[in-house]
Amino acid sequence: MVPLNYFLVLSAVLFAIGTAGVFLRRNLITVLLSVEIMLNAVNLTFVAVGRYLGTVDGQIIVFFVMTVAAAEAAVGLALVISLFRHRETLSPDAFTALKW
Amino acid sequence: MDVIAFYVFGAIAIAASLGVVGQRNPMHSVMLLISSFGALAGLYVILDAPFTAVTQIIIYAGAIMVLFLFVVMLLNVPREEPAPASLAGMLGPRAIKAAAVLSVVMGAELLYAVLSIAQSFFSAGHAGSVSSVANIGQALFTKHAFAFEVTSILILVSMVGAVVLAQKEHR
Numbered sequence: 315m316v317p318l319n320y321f322l323v324l325s326a327v328l329f330a331i332g333t334a335g336v337f338l339r340r341n342l343i344t345v346l347l348s349v350e351i352m353l354n355a356v357n358l359t360f361v362a363v364g365r366y367l368g369t370v371d372g373q374i375i376v377f378f379v380m381t382v383a384a385a386e387a388a389v390g391l392a393l394v395i396s397l398f399r400h401r402e403t404l405s406p407d408a409f410t411a412l413k414w
Numbered sequence: 415m416d417v418i419a420f421y422v423f424g425a426i427a428i429a430a431s432l433g434v435v436g437q438r439n440p441m442h443s444v445m446l447l448i449s450s451f452g453a454l455a456g457l458y459v460i461l462d463a464p465f466t467a468v469t470q471i472i473i474y475a476g477a478i479m480v481l482f483l484f485v486v487m488l489l490n491v492p493r494e495e496p497a498p499a500s501l502a503g504m505l506g507p508r509a510i511k512a513a514a515v516l517s518v519v520m521g522a523e524l525l526y527a528v529l530s531i532a533q534s535f536f537s538a539g540h541a542g543s544v545s546s547v548a549n550i551g552q553a554l555f556t557k558h559a560f561a562f563e564v565t566s567i568l569i570l571v572s573m574v575g576a577v578v579l580a581q582k583e584h585r
Contacts, residue, residue, distance in 0.1 A: 316416050319528070320424075321457070323529070326524035326527075327525075328427060328431055329524060330520055331432060331435055333520055333521075334435055334514060338435065338513050339435065343443075343482065344434070344437075347440075347443050347482065348435060350447065350478070351431050351447070354450070354451065354454055354474070357470075361458055364463075365463065370550050371553065373463050373465065374550065374554055376469075377550075378561060378565060380469060381565050381568065382568070383474070384572075385569060386572075388572050389579065391576070392577075392579035392580035393579055394485060396579050399582075
């Protein structure tokens with residue numbers, strides 16, 4: 315059986331990659347994709363820890379995380395579409411109306 | 415056998431995720447993310463969670479990523495635009511370097527935290543085949559029934575929100 319640490323390390327690496335994507339990319343769609351990577355890293359942790367605790371709760375939380383991810387993707391992509399209609403660009407630097 | 419499969423799927427997941435972040439073309443990013451989700455489904459199978467693996471493929475790779483694909487094709491912006499010259503000259507590269515360093519630091523912190531968890535807390539001894547679909551369904555509809563029902567409200571709200579946000583403005 316694969317030790318729990320392997321999964322936790324893999325999940326930490328994936329989460330860091332997702333964070334780097336959110337920080338580094340200048341494209342709103344790729345930023346949303348990086349958020350999905352981070353959500354999946356957390357899902358992997360939930361499933362692995364649930365498995366090693368011998369409960370089914372980890373997978374149920376993953377179920378809810380997937381639901382939230384679907385809602386987030388729908389609303390986020392609707393926002394991206396409406397922002398693109400206004401500015402004709404996907405760069406997050408172009409949307410500074412709330413900045414003071 | 416399990417360890418080999420773990421290494422294979424983990425390598426695919428990390429490589430595909432790095433590709434998602436490194437790609438300039440959003441279409442390729444979405445495709446690479448789908449392969450990363452496939453590798454994660456394989457990891458769920460290793461973790462004795464076949465229901466979650468199937469859900470991962472159907473919902474994530476099948477539904478959410480198709481939504482992303484539709485938006486990428488709808489907006490039709492194949493290449494990422496470079497930062498404006500003034501911003502790039504003054505703050506762009508330095509800010510990017512700082513962001514890269516910060517994410518590496520955060521990854522190191524996560525690794526440290528993960529590796530310092532007391533392993534004795536998790537005993538793999540009683541981890542039998544608890545994760546059958548029947549068990550998941552029973553826990554979902556009894557113990558977590560309230561959260562399950564609230565989820566439907568969340569989906570309704572996000573559906574209405576997406577329709578309202580994405581519709582053309584009538585002014």
